[in-house]
Amino acid sequence: xxxxxxxxxxFKVGTVLSQAGEAYQVEMPSxxxxxxxxxxxxxxxDKPDPATLLEQAKAVASDVDLEFLWEVAGQDEFxxxxxxxxxxxxxxxxxxxxxxVLALHNAPIYFYxxxxxRYKAAPEQSLRxxxxxxxxxxxxxxxxxxxxxxxxxxxxxEPMRPLVQQLLFKPDKNSIEYKALxxxxxxxxxxxxxxxxTTKGIGSAKDLHMGRFLFEQFPRGAGFPPVDVPPAPTDxxxxxxxxxxxxxxxxxxxxxxFSVQMLDDGLIRVGIHIAAPGLGIRPxxxxxxxxxxxxxxxxxxxxxxxxxxxxxxxxxxxxEGKDCAALSLxxxxxxENWSVLSTETRAERVPIKNNLRHNDLDELVNEQTxxxxxxxxxxxxxxxxxxxxxxxxxAGRMKKREAFGLKPEQANRVDFNFYVEDDVVTxxxxxxxxxxxxxxxxxxxxANSTWxxxxxxxxVPGIYRSQGPGAGGWNAKIQVRMVTHAAPxxxxxxxxxxWSTSPLRRYTDLVNxxxxxxxxxxxxxxxxxxxxxxxxxxxxxxxxAFDAAYAAYxxxxxxxxxxxxxxxxxxxxxxxxxxxxxxxxxxxxxxIPLVIRLPGIPQVPRGAQVRMDIVRWxxxxxxLEARLLEVAxxxxxxxxxxxxxxxxxxxxxxxxxxxxxxxxxxxxTVTDPETQTDVPAAPAA
Numbered sequence: 099x100x101x102x103x104x105x106x107x108x109f110k111v112g113t114v115l116s117q118a119g120e121a122y123q124v125e126m127p128s129x130x131x132x133x134x135x136x137x138x139x140x141x142x143x144d145k146p147d148p149a150t151l152l153e154q155a156k157a158v159a160s161d162v163d164l165e166f167l168w169e170v171a172g173q174d175e176f177x178x179x180x181x182x183x184x185x186x187x188x189x190x191x192x193x194x195x196x197x198x199v200l201a202l203h204n205a206p207i208y209f210y211x212x213x214x215x216r217y218k219a220a221p222e223q224s225l226r227x228x229x230x231x232x233x234x235x236x237x238x239x240x241x242x243x244x245x246x247x248x249x250x251x252x253x254x255x256e257p258m259r260p261l262v263q264q265l266l267f268k269p270d271k272n273s274i275e276y277k278a279l280x281x282x283x284x285x286x287x288x289x290x291x292x293x294x295x296t297t298k299g300i301g302s303a304k305d306l307h308m309g310r311f312l313f314e315q316f317p318r319g320a321g322f323p324p325v326d327v328p329p330a331p332t333d334x335x336x337x338x339x340x341x342x343x344x345x346x347x348x349x350x351x352x353x354x355x356f357s358v359q360m361l362d363d364g365l366i367r368v369g370i371h372i373a374a375p376g377l378g379i380r381p382x383x384x385x386x387x388x389x390x391x392x393x394x395x396x397x398x399x400x401x402x403x404x405x406x407x408x409x410x411x412x413x414x415x416x417x418e419g420k421d422c423a424a425l426s427l428x429x430x431x432x433x434e435n436w437s438v439l440s441t442e443t444r445a446e447r448v449p450i451k452n453n454l455r456h457n458d459l460d461e462l463v464n465e466q467t468x469x470x471x472x473x474x475x476x477x478x479x480x481x482x483x484x485x486x487x488x489x490x491x492x493a494g495r496m497k498k499r500e501a502f503g504l505k506p507e508q509a510n511r512v513d514f515n516f517y518v519e520d521d522v523v524t525x526x527x528x529x530x531x532x533x534x535x536x537x538x539x540x541x542x543x544x545a546n547s548t549w550x551x552x553x554x555x556x557x558v559p560g561i562y563r564s565q566g567p568g569a570g571g572w573n574a575k576i577q578v579r580m581v582t583h584a585a586p587x588x589x590x591x592x593x594x595x596x597w598s599t600s601p602l603r604r605y606t607d608l609v610n611x612x613x614x615x616x617x618x619x620x621x622x623x624x625x626x627x628x629x630x631x632x633x634x635x636x637x638x639x640x641x642x643a644f645d646a647a648y649a650a651y652x653x654x655x656x657x658x659x660x661x662x663x664x665x666x667x668x669x670x671x672x673x674x675x676x677x678x679x680x681x682x683x684x685x686x687x688x689x690i691p692l693v694i695r696l697p698g699i700p701q702v703p704r705g706a707q708v709r710m711d712i713v714r715w716x717x718x719x720x721x722l723e724a725r726l727l728e729v730a731x732x733x734x735x736x737x738x739x740x741x742x743x744x745x746x747x748x749x750x751x752x753x754x755x756x757x758x759x760x761x762x763x764x765x766x767t768v769t770d771p772e773t774q775t776d777v778p779a780a781p782a783a
Contacts, residue, residue, distance in 0.1 A: 100148045102141035102155075102196045103134050104214065109200060111148035127152075140178075140199060140215050143192035151193050158197025159204065167201065168208045171219040178202060178215050207232070238274050245278035250286060254297035262299040266291055266306075267313045291718055303717035307661055311654045315396075315647075322407040325385055328378035330413055330423040332447070337426065340451040341371050342477050343416055344534050347457040348517070351395065351404065351602040352416040354542065355424070355450055358480040365439065366431045366483060370545045371424040371448045375406070375414040375601050376611035378423075381629045385410060386608075390640070393647035395603040398658040400518025404603075411602055418453040425611060425618070427545050433483075436490035441548055443618045452476050456534060463533055485533055488540040495543070495591030502588040514691040516662055523662045523669065525690050542599045543590060549614050550596030554584035556617040557625045559632050560596045561606045561641060565589045580606070580641045582634075606644055609637070660720045663692035667715060667722075674727065679706045694722050702729055 099114045101124055112124035112132070120136045127149040143151065162185075170184050182190035182198045190198060202209045202217050207228035209217040220228070245255045258265065258275050269276040283290045294300045300309065312320060339357035357369035379385045389405050396403040404411060416422045428442045459475055467473045468485045475481075496506045517524045553560040564585035565578045578587075584594035601608040609630065616628035630637045667675075667690075677685040677694075679702050686693045688707070702708065707730045715722040 100143050100151070101134060101139050102143070102148075102151065102192070102199075103139045105132070105134070105138060109140075109196070109203070111152045111196075113148060137214060141192055141195055146193070151196060154193035155196035155200055158194055159200035162198065162201040164201070164205050164208050168219050168225065171209070171217075173219060173221075175212050175216060175218045178217070181217075242274040242278045242281075245275065246282045246285070249278060249282035249293060249297060252297055254294070254299045259299065262294060263309050263313045266294060266300075267310050289718075295718070304658075304661060306718065307654075307657055311650075315650055315654075316403070320403045322388065325388070325407055325410070327407075327409050327413050328380075328383075328385070330374075331377050334377075334423060334445055334447045336421060337369070337371075337424075337446045337448045339369055339371075339448060341369065341416070341448050342452040342454055342480070343418075343450065344454045344459075344538050345456070346515075347455045350415065351406075351411050351600075352453060353600045353602050353607075354538070355416045355448065356480070356484060356537075356541065357448070358483055361430070364433070366433050368429045368431060368484065368487065368541075369448075370427045370429070370541050370599075371416065371422075372426070372545070372599050372611070373414050373416050373602050374423045374425045374445060374611065374615075375410065376425070376608055376615055377445060378414070379410075379608065381612065389605050389608060390643075393605045393644045394651055396651045397655055399516035399523065399662045405605065406602060414602060416448070416450050416453075418450050421447040421449050424448040425614060427548060429544070429548075431487060433486075436487050443549070443552060443614065445615060445618060459534060460532065465533055468533055481534075481537065484537045484541070488533075488537045491540040491544055492536065495540075498591035498593075499588065502586065502591065504588060504591075516659060518662065521665075523666050525663070525666055527689075543592065543595070546595050546598050547590075547592040549598045549610070550584055550592075550594035552617050553596060553610070553613055554594060556622070557632070558613050558617055558628045559583065559630055559634065559637060560598075560610045560613050561637070561644075563587055563595045563597060580645060582637050582641065605640070609640060657720060660692065661717060663687075663690045664715045664717050664720065664722065666690055667692075667712065672712060674709060674711050675724075676730075677708050677710055679704055679708065685710075692722065694724065696724060696726065699726055700729075706730070 100111060101114060101122060102109065102111050103124075104110075110126060112126040112134070114122050115125055115131070116123045122134045122136070122139070123131065124134045125131050146154070167181070167185055171181055178199050179190065179195060181202075182195050185198065186194055199215065203211070207225060208220055210220060212218050245258065248255045254262075255275075255278075258279070261275055264270075265276055265279055269279075271277075271280075279290050279293065283293045286293065288296075291300070291306055295303070295306065300306050337357070339359060341355040341357040343352050343355040345352055353373045355371045357371065359367040359369070361367055379389070385406065388407070392403075392405045395405045414423065416424065423445070424447070425445055426443070426448060428444075430439045430441075431437065432439055454476060462473050462475045463481060468482055471482070499506060511530045513528045513530050515526045515528055517526070550560065550562055559582045562581050562583065562585055563578060564581050565587045566585070578589070584596075586593050587595040596610050597604060597606045598610040598614060599607060601611045612629045613624075617624040620627050625631070666672075676688040678688060679685050679699075680693070681704055683695050683697055683699050684693060685696055685699075685708065696710070699708075709727040709730065710724040711727050713723040713725060
């Protein structure tokens with residue numbers, strides 16, 4: 099006797115060897131033996147042999163007309179044998195009955211299983227819906243296959259064109275467009291991003307990096323909605339000064355300017371004038387909501403995405419030839435020892451006589467010409483006095499650093515400025531600590547520290563940058579963090595440091611400007627009228643959101659600088675390059691701030707200069723492959739730079755000074771002492 103039975107959801111056949119109670123010992127055509135319970139047996143038959151019956155049953159199942167079978171079945175529950183008699187017109191033979199079971203089992207949209215060998219026809223409405231779904235899937239599969247073929251042929255299907263960024267950066271993995279892209283990329287053995295470049299879905303690797311950033315950070319686009327620009331107040335007192343700014347040639351958001359007055363008693367009054375959009379923009383108005391959503395201007399080589407609309411920047415920037423609304427900090431100095439005798443903060447209109455540019459003055463204004471008095475350039479006398487004060491300010495900060503237990507800052511690192519025009523990049527080495535940079539840096543640090551103290555003394559909260567040892571004991575890394583109370587910034591060597599000098603470009607500075615204006619206008623009652631009160635939850639949320647946005651913007655700036663470094667290699671047709679060993683397998687190219695890892699490099703001392711042969715680079719994944727040619731002695735500049743890195747585990751005073759001195763629109767790259775790798779400085783004040 100042979101059996102047709104169900105086991106683990108599958109139908110099998112075999113020959114009975116023995117029976118014991120409610121179970122059979124069965125040998126299947128494969129020779130395998132198994133125990134089959136009586137309740138699992140659907141058919142018993144003598145002929146044909148089990149293997150033949152199963153083959154015949156499969157043939158019957160493939161020929162069954164499911165639509166006709168469904169109509170014959172009716173709406174009541176039935177057994178397969180009963181339905182077989184109606185369908186075949188006679189009592190079904192064993193192979194016909196088995197074939198019918200297979201057909202019923204394999205058509206779950208037509209028949210619902212109700213028990214062992216028992217079924218019920220699906221309701222008509224459910225059946226029609228299921229059949230429509232199957233047909234739709236078939237049609238989608240045909241469309242998907244067509245997409246795959248087009249992609250493999252190097253053509254982007256038109257329906258996929260508006261979905262390019264979504265498919266790459268946040269895809270719906272169940273969509274046929276994504277499945278087609280994934281399938282085509284797999285079959286071509288490439289990545290989805292590279293396939294999009296091949297099919298012109300994305301124009302270039304630069305567009306890929308830019309598109310990803312905009313998709314993630316500016317999903318509604320980087321443009322601005324129409325806004326009503328609040329006019330700068332014109333009823334402020336007019337300062338009796340002739341102020342000037344010092345910026346890169348590409349700077350459009352001019353936040354800071356300076357003035358110098360010789361007083362009758364021989365003292366000197368230095369004015370630090372900061373653009374005052376806080377006089378027109380108010381918390382929670384339309385422009386404030388725009389600025390808060392962005393948190394900062396985004397910088398990249400050759401371009402930027404501003405925090406504020408251009409018309410707002412134009413209204414409040416410290417433009418040459420205008421009387422501009424400003425928040426001014428005046429410091430009265432004794433020129434004999436450059437001590438600060440007093441400070442005063444007030445809102446006023448400041449006449450801006452000149453917008454000086456680094457590109458015009460860097461060669462004229464240096465330590466030698468400032469010392470000797472040589473040369474002829476605008477505001478020569480004022481710059482000479484500011485230079486002397488800047489040196490004293492720096493010396494005071496260095497003493498404070500030593501009091502914090504840090505070694506003096508070394509001004510021997512090299513910055514790199516990026517300029518891009520018509521997709522041609524120029525990368526310029528620039529030694530940090532140039533006089534104009536130092537003047538701006540020291541005066542900005544002075545202003546941020548002084549205004550931070552003013553907020554603290556007035557009992558008004560602000561947003562501070564603090565640097566001190568983190569958790570982890572005596573060998574913990576020095577950490578920079580943002581807090582809402584005054585705290586030391588050990589790296590800069592100041593007791594407090596509140597970002598306040600870039601309100602056109604950083605939202606934290608705009609927030610602090612509102613608070614400082616309250617202190618300047620209301621004095622002891624400032625805590626009552628300042629927009630943000632102590633322990634204000636909104637202020638904490640601003641700090642958190644700013645940290646997240648600033649980190650994302652900085653990572654993007656790093657990626658774009660790395661991209662332009664690779665473009666520079668191709669532009670210069672660089673085959674062999676010099677590099678400096680930073681540590682272990684990490685090297686930095688000498689001519690450009692490109693850091694790479696060279697696996698397998700022999701043990702080479704830090705600071706050693708090596709010659710490398712460039713094998714290839716990739717502008718999509720921003721990688722570079724090279725092989726070592728020779729090792730030279732340590733490069734003098736590199737040795738100094740590395741020595742500086744070893745002086746302190748987290749020396750960020752240089753980074754902050756560069757941040758205050760140089761407009762990041764041109765892109766500045768500095769050395770990160772915590773990772774010993776080069777990273778871009780954050781957007782400068």
